[in-house]
Amino acid sequence: MAIDKRTLYWERGRDLVERARMLFMDPASAATFRATIRQRAFATIEAERRWGAAVVSGGGSSVRSTAACRDILVEVVQRVGARSMLDVPCGDFGWMPLVLERLPDVAYVGGDIVGSLIRSHEARYPQHRFHHLDFVSDPLPVCDLIFCRDALQHLPVADIKQALANFSGSGASWLLASTHLRRAGWRNHRECRVGQCRDRNLMLPPFDLPDPVVVFAERDATHKFLGLWRLPFAPR
Numbered sequence: 001m002a003i004d005k006r007t008l009y010w011e012r013g014r015d016l017v018e019r020a021r022m023l024f025m026d027p028a029s030a031a032t033f034r035a036t037i038r039q040r041a042f043a044t045i046e047a048e049r050r051w052g053a054a055v056v057s058g059g060g061s062s063v064r065s066t067a068a069c070r071d072i073l074v075e076v077v078q079r080v081g082a083r084s085m086l087d088v089p090c091g092d093f094g095w096m097p098l099v100l101e102r103l104p105d106v107a108y109v110g111g112d113i114v115g116s117l118i119r120s121h122e123a124r125y126p127q128h129r130f131h132h133l134d135f136v137s138d139p140l141p142v143c144d145l146i147f148c149r150d151a152l153q154h155l156p157v158a159d160i161k162q163a164l165a166n167f168s169g170s171g172a173s174w175l176l177a178s179t180h181l182r183r184a185g186w187r188n189h190r191e192c193r194v195g196q197c198r199d200r201n202l203m204l205p206p207f208d209l210p211d212p213v214v215v216f217a218e219r220d221a222t223h224k225f226l227g228l229w230r231l232p233f234a235p236r
Helices: 005-022 027-047 067-080 096-100 115-124 157-168
Strands: 084-087 107-112 129-132 145-148 174-179 214-217 225-230
Touching (some): 027 157, 067 096, 067 145, 067 174, 067 225, 107 115
Parallel strands (some): 084 107, 084 145
């Protein structure tokens, strides 16, 4: 759903005011305030279907658009011998059942910041576990593999850094996450409002992740990549 200009300008103005407020907060208060902003932003995106009416999580999460990703995820789970997987954010859960059909022995846990999605999934898919959580700041269920696709690029820089630290300390052994591979890192420093999109190369400053074990190209969209990292992250 397209956002009218009046709403867009109002939200941009509110964002500037909120950023200014955080400059005067202590770190703990600022982190709590950022969590409130994330909750509000993604609940609004879901309620107003801003990323699409047919596919709530956006066109990149349609069954057609995830064909290559599904093969990559199955390959990774089998390669690392994962017996459990945490999918954050699980979003509308539209295509993941096709993966889980191919991985019947893998315990699946889906997490999302939008409570209405989690309640719907719990009712519709009682065979799987779902948690209402913010993967940036909340404690994460311990699983062998964390899967985080098309999510970090919708967050401000500070939130991404906090999420990566949360993944690293979660107790998981592996992370499969979206990253871009641009050689220039200036785009990494560009701020965005929660829900906007910015290309992020996680190996460049200010994120500075070590090189992944392997990088997969999603064949139907060669500008999109999935990197596989061991957890916790090794210092560079």
